[in-house]
Amino acid sequence: MQLTRYTDYALRTLIRAALLPEGERLSVAEITQTYDTSRSQIMKVVQHLGQLGYLRNIRGKGGGIELGMEPASINIGQVVRDMENNLQMIDCNSPYCRLQPACQLKKVLSEAMCAFMKVLDSYYLSDLVEDKSRLIELLTVSEEEILPTAS
Numbered sequence: 001m002q003l004t005r006y007t008d009y010a011l012r013t014l015i016r017a018a019l020l021p022e023g024e025r026l027s028v029a030e031i032t033q034t035y036d037t038s039r040s041q042i043m044k045v046v047q048h049l050g051q052l053g054y055l056r057n058i059r060g061k062g063g064g065i066e067l068g069m070e071p072a073s074i075n076i077g078q079v080v081r082d083m084e085n086n087l088q089m090i091d092c093n094s095p096y097c098r099l100q101p102a103c104q105l106k107k108v109l110s111e112a113m114c115a116f117m118k119v120l121d122s123y124y125l126s127d128l129v130e131d132k133s134r135l136i137e138l139l140t141v142s143e144e145e146i147l148p149t150a151s
Contacts, residue, residue, distance in 0.1 A: 001089065001113065001116055003080065003084065004083075004085075006044070006045060006083060007079075007080055007083040009037060009041060009042060009045045010045050010048070010049055010079060010083045011076070011079060011080075011128075012031075012035055013031055013042065013046060013055070014049065014054060014055075014074060014079065014125055015125070015129060015135070016030075016031055016034060016035075016139065017055060017065060017066060017067045018125050018126075018128075018129045019132055019136050019139065020066065020067075024066075025058065025062075025064025025065055025066050026064055026065045027065065028042050028043055028046060028065070031046070031065075034139050046065055048083070049068075050065075050068070052082050053068045053069060054067070054068050054069065054074060054079065055067060055068050071125035071126035071129060072124050072125070073124070074124055074125035074126075075121060075123075075124055076120045076121070076125065076127075076128070077117050077120035077121035077122075078121075080117070080120055081117075087117070088113075089109040089110070089113055090105070090106060090109055
């Protein structure tokens with residue numbers, strides 16, 4: 001199974017927010033620069049994560065984005081359920097599949113999805129950011145990456 005890009009960016013945004021030092025906030029621009037993605041897509045993700053309580057989105061001077069809960073209370077499986085529109089792997093009715101009455105594929109794929117979600121349910125955001133210093137190092141954008149080099 002492949003998660004949507006929307007869910008991927010939601011998880012990446014939560015990881016980035018979890019790496020912030022106490023009292024600091026993140027901007028949408030920092031997220032888009034870190035992951036080299038569009039502002040509009042990150043805005044939608046951040047707004048949705050804020051509505052769900054995973055992030056706290058603070059407007060105005062001194063505003064920004066911060067985690068809305070402790071990393072140890074953010075379950076990865078639940079985030080995926082909250083962000084994905086449809087976790088059903090196949091739809092046997094669109095178009096209608098003639099094998100439906102005797103087919104076992106849907107059952108097998110359902111079992112696989114349950115196993116996939118069970119693994120995700122066993123992890124929390126805190127598990128994903130255990131190696132904080134290494135992750136911060138990897139996410140640090142240098143001036144060379146920001147400014148095009150003159151050659």
